[in-house]
Amino acid sequence: MDLLTVNDQQGAYPNSCYAATTRHLAPFAAAKGRITCDVCVIGGGYMGLSTALHLAQRGYDVVLLDAQRVGFGASGRNGGQIGQGQRLDQDELETLAGALTARALWDIGRQAVDLVRDLARSDLVEAKVHSGIIHADHKHRYRKHSRDYAAKLNDTYGYDLIRYLDQEELRYLVNSPAYCSGTLDTGAGHIHPLAFAFGLARMAKAAGVRIYEQSQVTELEYKTPAIARTAEADIIASHIVLGCNGYLGHLQPDVANHVMPLNNYIIATEPLSPEQQENILRNNYAVADSKFVVNYFRFSDDHRLLFGGTESYGYKFPTDISAAVQKPMLETFPQLKGTRIDYAWGGTLGITMNRMPHFARLSGNVLSLSGFSGHGLAMATLAGQIAAETIAGQAERFDIMANLPSPRFPGGTALRSPLMVLAMLWYSLRDKI
Secondary structure: OOOOOOOOOOOOOOOOHHHHOOOOOOOOOOOOEEEEEEEEEEOOOHHHHHHHHHHHHOOOOEEEEOOOOOOOOHHHOOOOEEOOOOOOOHHHHHHHHOHHHHHHHHHHHHHHHHHHHHHHOOOOOOOOOEEEEEEEEOOHHHHHHHHHHHHHHHHOOOOOOEEEEOHHHHHHHEOOOOOOEEEEEEEEEEOOHHHHHHHHHHHHHHOOOEEEOOOOOOEEEOOOOEEEEOOOEEEEEEEEEEOOHHHOOOOOHHHHHHOEEEEEEEEEEOOOOHHHHHOOEOOOOEEEEOOOOOOEEEEOOOOOEEEEEEEEOOOOOOOOHHHHHHHHHHHHOHHHOOOOEEEEEEEEEEEOOOOOOEEEEEEOOEEEEEOOOOOHHHHHHHHHHHHHHHHOOOOHHHHHHHOOOOOOOOOHHHHHHHHHHHHHHHHHHHHHO
């Protein structure tokens, strides 16, 4: 089965509230014949679109290929949260890579959020960044870590936009019995994810990028120049950049050993009144909780509660996504019982063993940047800028990311899913203890 088609119609966006509330792009033609360019970018999500945009702004002739539609994958389906830092806390990064590299990774994470904010200011991006993400603790034992971590970011990293929330203040902001403490990061934020992806595509097109949709790459030739082959085209390029993330399939086996697909799901309620919104979540903040299988939620611009949660590792989405996600939603907000669910959809992201992105130079002129592990809205967008500067000869930020430990999934692509299911069962049990 092919993740590009097993859960979706060819060439069609999912029936999400995102697809229903943004101005769509006219379809781009499929690639045909022999096409030459400086750089061929494979994948039309945040990473690929940002790579193409930043290369075109540097004067490169760029072709971007997407097997479906731009923004079709996780970039157009995610929770819309723009998180600071990396997917791992700075404490974990200091242990993983040392204090100096951890500081560099923090700076890169800050740059990622700044880049999204900067790009969203373009008239071609029809989406607004809203400030504020709450990290909500679902266990009392996490209180000390949240308090200490906010203090560490304040004192050690000079980041004064995050603060600790005690139980009383958290309950005022997030009216749920499920949480006991947390942090509020007003430097982080959220955005309409599909509208942002469409905006990047408009910017890339305006900069001169040639975008082709319905153009799945089936073969790569690693030579100079490199060649990307589709069913109807050969793209001959001085450089190739892979931005396939969870939809890589069998195109690049070594990357697939490090990055595996994972399905995640979101529901959207009917529009809620201001009073109903205040009874759930104040100040239009987004929230992600401390569970290993994270629950995350926020309000859309048209006043629906968007609630994401539950994961699966098989190819197929559940037959009833709405029922699967309503369960954690009602556990979190019992007051929503009886609220109509208008949309339910799934998407496929790419995760790594240690939840840090996987950057790799596959040959002298072929790069891959993927595995953003649920932290991709900001980091994948910055990864595109990093890919562009690397091709232009400045690889400092690329090398910082590429030199991080990136373990393979045990057993490769054959065993990664069953082993991950066992691990998830363990973490799910731990979440409940």
